[in-house]
Amino acid sequence: MIFYLLRRLAGAVVLLLIVTMAVFAIFFLIPRLGGATSDQLAARYVGKSPSPEAISQVKHSLGLDKSVPEQYGKFVKGMIAGKDYDTGVRKVHCAPPCLGFSFRNNLEVWPRLQDRIPVTLSLAAGAAVIWLIAGVSIGVISALKRGSLWDRFSMGFALAGVSLPPFFTGLVALALFSYQWPIFKGVHYVPFFDNPGSWAWNLVLPWLTLAFLYAALYARLTRAGMLETMSEDYIRTARAKGLRERDVIVKHGLRAALTPILTIFGMDVGLLLGGAILTEQVYSLDGIGKFAVEAITQQDLPEVLGVTMIAAIFVILANLVVDLLYAVVDPRVRT
Amino acid sequence: MPRLLPRRKRDTAAETPKLAPAGPPPEADNFLEVRGLTVHFPTDDGLVRSVDGVDFALRRGRTLGIVGESGSGKSVTSLAIMGLHGNTGARIGGEIWLDGQELVRSTPEQVRLMRGRRMAMIFQDPMSSMHPYYTVGHQIIEAYQVHNEVSGKQARTHAIDLLGRVGIPRPDRRVDDYPHQFSGGMRQRAMIAMALSCDPELLIADEPTTALDVTVQAQILDLIRDLQREFNSAVMMITHDLGVVAELADDVLVMYAGRAVEHGPSRTLFEQPRHPYTWGLLGSLTRLDRDRQERLMPIKGSPPSLISLPSGCAFRTRCPYADHNDGREKTEVPQLLEIEPGHRTACHLDIQERERIWTEDIRPRL
Ligand SMILES: Nc1ncnc2c1ncn2[C@@H]1O[C@H](COP(=O)(O)OP(=O)(O)OP(=O)(O)O)[C@@H](O)[C@H]1O
Ligand code: SF4
Numbered sequence: 001m002i003f004y005l006l007r008r009l010a011g012a013v014v015l016l017l018i019v020t021m022a023v024f025a026i027f028f029l030i031p032r033l034g035g036a037t038s039d040q041l042a043a044r045y046v047g048k049s050p051s052p053e054a055i056s057q058v059k060h061s062l063g064l065d066k067s068v069p070e071q072y073g074k075f076v077k078g079m080i081a082g083k084d085y086d087t088g089v090r091k092v093h094c095a096p097p098c099l100g101f102s103f104r105n106n107l108e109v110w111p112r113l114q115d116r117i118p119v120t121l122s123l124a125a126g127a128a129v130i131w132l133i134a135g136v137s138i139g140v141i142s143a144l145k146r147g148s149l150w151d152r153f154s155m156g157f158a159l160a161g162v163s164l165p166p167f168f169t170g171l172v173a174l175a176l177f178s179y180q181w182p183i184f185k186g187v188h189y190v191p192f193f194d195n196p197g198s199w200a201w202n203l204v205l206p207w208l209t210l211a212f213l214y215a216a217l218y219a220r221l222t223r224a225g226m227l228e229t230m231s232e233d234y235i236r237t238a239r240a241k242g243l244r245e246r247d248v249i250v251k252h253g254l255r256a257a258l259t260p261i262l263t264i265f266g267m268d269v270g271l272l273l274g275g276a277i278l279t280e281q282v283y284s285l286d287g288i289g290k291f292a293v294e295a296i297t298q299q300d301l302p303e304v305l306g307v308t309m310i311a312a313i314f315v316i317l318a319n320l321v322v323d324l325l326y327a328v329v330d331p332r333v334r335t
Numbered sequence: 336m337p338r339l340l341p342r343r344k345r346d347t348a349a350e351t352p353k354l355a356p357a358g359p360p361p362e363a364d365n366f367l368e369v370r371g372l373t374v375h376f377p378t379d380d381g382l383v384r385s386v387d388g389v390d391f392a393l394r395r396g397r398t399l400g401i402v403g404e405s406g407s408g409k410s411v412t413s414l415a416i417m418g419l420h421g422n423t424g425a426r427i428g429g430e431i432w433l434d435g436q437e438l439v440r441s442t443p444e445q446v447r448l449m450r451g452r453r454m455a456m457i458f459q460d461p462m463s464s465m466h467p468y469y470t471v472g473h474q475i476i477e478a479y480q481v482h483n484e485v486s487g488k489q490a491r492t493h494a495i496d497l498l499g500r501v502g503i504p505r506p507d508r509r510v511d512d513y514p515h516q517f518s519g520g521m522r523q524r525a526m527i528a529m530a531l532s533c534d535p536e537l538l539i540a541d542e543p544t545t546a547l548d549v550t551v552q553a554q555i556l557d558l559i560r561d562l563q564r565e566f567n568s569a570v571m572m573i574t575h576d577l578g579v580v581a582e583l584a585d586d587v588l589v590m591y592a593g594r595a596v597e598h599g600p601s602r603t604l605f606e607q608p609r610h611p612y613t614w615g616l617l618g619s620l621t622r623l624d625r626d627r628q629e630r631l632m633p634i635k636g637s638p639p640s641l642i643s644l645p646s647g648c649a650f651r652t653r654c655p656y657a658d659h660n661d662g663r664e665k666t667e668v669p670q671l672l673e674i675e676p677g678h679r680t681a682c683h684l685d686i687q688e689r690e691r692i693w694t695e696d697i698r699p700r701l
């Protein structure tokens with residue numbers, strides 16, 4: 001078990017390193033190979049009408065005038081140890097974890113992102129809990145009542161859920177529950193520690209919007225998994241012992257059916273940013289997703305880079321958690 | 336799980352004939368008595384008559400061997416006794432008496448309370464019959480604790496004790512192992528320990544050794560025999576292997592296409608079998624004392640479809656003596672009739688004729 005943990009942890013660190021290389025390559029190496037000079041590259045990081053001095057300063061700050069390995073070293077070191085930027089107007093110390101400096105906004109990237117992480121995290125965590133509970137229960141009941149009216153209805157519903165994107169369901173939900181029947185009016189983010197009740201109340205619609213998509217998927221997955229495990233030999237053994245049907249279903253059937261779902265869950269949580277982008281747009285929540293969209297539309301490369309790093313770390317962490325959970329759930333993994 | 340929806344109306348209720356009231360309870364000696372058992376599965380292709388009128392009785396301390404080709408209804412019969420057809424849509428008719436209680440007409444909850452406690456079952460494949468995510472000990476403890484109000488510690492001691500009794504070395508350590516850490520033979524031992532956890536009076540072993548290699552097979556069979564002596568339980572031993580039957584069974588029931596075709600004491604069935612299908616089974620025995628492990632006289636053809644059985648005698652399509660019956664084999668289902676005390680067969684052929692065929696024709700060639 002200890003070995004397994006260490007292995008996974010080491011794996012995560014290696015993965016993180018690879019991610020920094022990949023990000024570095026995408027942002028600095030590939031444009032270079034594509035023929036961009038260091039000046040052109042630096043120009044992309046400066047404001048709208050860059051002065052030559054500014055460009056050369058940025059070039060120096062980013063280390064674009066150095067060799068590739070040196071550049072990469074500087075890139076990583078900057079993130080870990082912090083870095084000084086000279087905008088030409090003022091000197092800025094970007095404290096670690098330094099994800100870069102947006103010359104366009106004249107601000108460090110990390111503090112701006114930092115404010116937005118709780119928003120996306122709140123959205124993602126709440127939605128994940130909802131979709132997991134809803135999806136799994138609907139799936140289990142459908143499997144146990146296969147072919148019944150409930151089964152057909154919920155699987156039809158699930159098909160709709162899978163095919164409808166959040167910007168559609170989100171807008172419909174807004175139109176209905178915010179304007180038509182103003183139960184959830186003026187959705188905006190309230191920090192959890194300011195007012196937990198209003199935090200939750202404001203997030204209900206975004207949660208449901210995001211969860212709908214996944215709940216549908218998970219209902220189908222769970223149904224298929226349950227149908228499979230409930231026909232396993234060990235289920236017959238459990239019944240032969242005289243166990244109550246409820247224990248047979250939950251302790252023996254669901255336990256086995258949930259394990260593969262857990263893996264998928266980890267990946268989905270990691271990749272949730274995709275779904276969060278749309279949901280945050282619809283509800284104007286200032287989360288990472290919306291930040292990413294703004295950064296991309298403004299072509300603010302340092303911000304795009306920062307958000308990419310955060311997203312990658314999110315995926316790696318989610319997978320690490322799932323790996324650990326998996327070891328708890330499936331004893332065969334541990335040895 | 337709480338019921339979230341109103342109970343669905345049973346759409347099959349209209350088609351399912353109401354169960355006839357059960358007959359009188361069997362004499363006290365017969366711990367298990369099965370009367371006219373039928374198990375039918377409605378499917379899209381038609382009604383599968385997996386078991387179509389089987390009866391037999393079994394006393395405590397005795398072993399009944401059930402033999403027959405694949406698909407003859409052996410497992411379906413034993414699952415019906417255990418009440419494990421609940422979720423398959425099976426329609427069950429007839430009577431199953433266990434120690435004076437009729438099970439077909441009992442509620443699922445009543446049967447559940449018998450399951451594991453008064454009757455237990457060992458399955459064919461020990462690899463897939465254990466839950467991969469729980470320790471062997473946990474699965475035995477679970478079986479014990481459903482029916483006994485004991486502390487976790489007591490149950491654990493009991494599990495270790497059982498594992499030791501079925502011959503698992505270092506049971507105090509192996510109790511915390513997962514099934515994948517056990518070999519096939521060990522797992523089957525653990526399955527037996529699980530089945531024996533509540534001292535069941537009826538033990539059904541459904542091909543308990545087919546998945547194991549030969550030496551392990553012998554050990555497992557010895558184990559079952561020893562435990563039976565110790566507990567004086569009734570054992571149903573289902574197998575393809577007539578050798579196992581010869582060694583273990585007091586009585587033998589031969590099944591073909593969901594029906595019993597011959598039933599009697601083990602010795603009688605081996606020395607004076609009186610049904611052409613039994614002759615076929617004996618003839619297709621692999622003989623270890625011959626040079627080549629060849630089948631002497633395999634039964635021609637394959638078992639009929641259980642959806643559309645041949646009219647009359649179900650075996651007539653494969654029976655070498657089908658044309659000795661004056662056509663009755665096509666019109667009349669042969670009934671299982673007693674030809675001598677305790678020996679029953681289902682065949683139209685004249686009994687003297689069958690005796691002659693066996694002694695002159697079949698036995699010399701075996
Ligand atoms: N749930 C079910 N639905 C439909 N048909 C079934 C069902 N369960 C069993 N059967 C059919 O009943 C017949 C008898 O099956 P059973 O498992 O009792 O055979 P068996 O004698 O145990 O054979 P084997 O030696 O291969 O174990 C088979 O043809 C099988 O296809
Ligand atoms: S009744 Fe006729 S066909 Fe059927 S087993 Fe007897 S001899 Fe063969």
Ligand SMILES: [Mg+2]
Nearest residue numbers: 409410411541
């Ligand atoms: Mg079988």
